[in-house]
Amino acid sequence: MGGIDEVARLAGVSTATVSRALSGNGAVSPATRMRVVDVAHSLGYVVSSNASSLASGRTKNVGAVVPFLNRWFFSSVIEGAERALLRAGYDLTLYNLAGGGDERRSVFEHFLLRKRVDAVIAISLELTEDEVSRLLALGKPVVGVGGPLAGVPTLMIDDVRVARLATEHLLALGHTRIGHIGGNEASDLDFHMPASRRTGYDEAMRAAGLAPESMPFHAGDFTIQGGYRAAAQLLGEQSSRPTAVFAASDEMAIGTILAARDLGLSVPHDVSVIGIDGHELAEFFGLTTVEQFPEQQGERAVELLMQRLATDAVEQPSTSESLPFSLAVRASTAPPVG
Template structure:
């Protein structure tokens, strides 16, 4: 188990500074306090029960709102946040709303379940109505979003437009011109959803290449999982047999596209190239080309930043994380002899 000396060495400060930073005492520079919090979380340092808390009167609990943890991105973010918070002696109060395994619309966010029970709130990939955002702000505790979020709020996420463009440009660079897109169902809040950004990136990349992709090259009502991607790809490929490649808005959707191609007797990538977004570990099993993101770090950093806000530090409004293209066997140049599929 890490000691306060370990934290001090890793952070490049004295043990006295570590103690003062963790107890929210004065005479610690804001950047130093955040660095100490981050290092303590990374090393799993837990102050003794007799040490002063980050601030008196705290619940030492952070609320986490998410659609669920069954999907890879949500689970990774929650795991990263929990790792950081546990390392600083904080608990997670998890509320899963709108899980795909639940029939019907998700229940509205009820701020009363968090009132006086949490020191801050993380919202992970959950589209919220403006009134719901206002109700969380009204709790009077720090609030941050991971994966997506409205303007004016602290948000940790990737540039979804850039990710969609990167994936599509990879296919265009291989010589594909008929590039379809499979994405999730639209919602009233799609203006700040990852699905909307990735679709816009796809559209921009095609336009830059002089390709006029018709609306029928898109299926945008899929559930964001393997089964949803499979069903959507069947509809897309049946309607548009000229497509030689598909960009899917997540790796789970993309793996569903691969299965649909196999169902239809198509070879990946000879007959159809497929690329996704996420860096899902199961993607390697099917040789999936992907735009990879570090979801664990997004959750970890958002939690550390939220605790910085708890002790009075000012957080940046938006933190954007890098992505990288991981090329595997699911993409290649289109076959020169390939004719329209029937």
């Protein structure tokens, strides 16, 4: 009941024709197609994805592997990807590594192997070599977003340039004492982003004839609270207080703004603050930032995947794409006083 046979019967054609009419694969005359589509619609018939997948080898589903879900960047990328996928008739199934050990292993050793997906999007993941090779061994298109994955084409902003741009904005305003709040050494080892952003900062400082190593630096964990704590330290020492702070993420920058307030410092009068990300709260806090556009990154990732699926090119083009970003100047940055 409700299967393809019924549609075929009512439309007066074979199941083969129904399949072709509904999927768009193979030639069907416009008249026949219309009849089939009408019957299917009136029966509320939708092709069973399992039967279809089994027969065709295509699942119309892509997997998204993420390290967390409840962080702005990740959920935004997913949101963009999901939207693009729905439009293309694809589903999105989620593989959240947050759980840690066991769950993480089983995602790679079990879940991704059951042929439920045609492709996978890996978001801001630092994977072990073994995990990457398992991913590639699936023989399916893979694209990374937001973090470099060896051997996988990846979409990401050029963190070095972005950080340079942010730092240059402060320099152009006339600041010469610019503190930095970034990642700590430990996390830098497995995740390059904080290191790259620091590099961009260093480059800009040196290009301006300033010595980055002599500037105040504190590590945060990319949360508001981490930024607050780092900023409290960095801004707390009267003697060496910078006139501007470049935080490696908007959340840390917001923490910095809050810390400044609590220290009785006015932003931007006493201290300018700039971040990176274009977080949804940036505007509310009047935060100057270099925006990136995670939703669009998700959409772009899907675009790439669809293209790759269409040409069934199995080989991974390793051309990584560099994504757009843009400086949004708000009230948190101004020329230094005096």
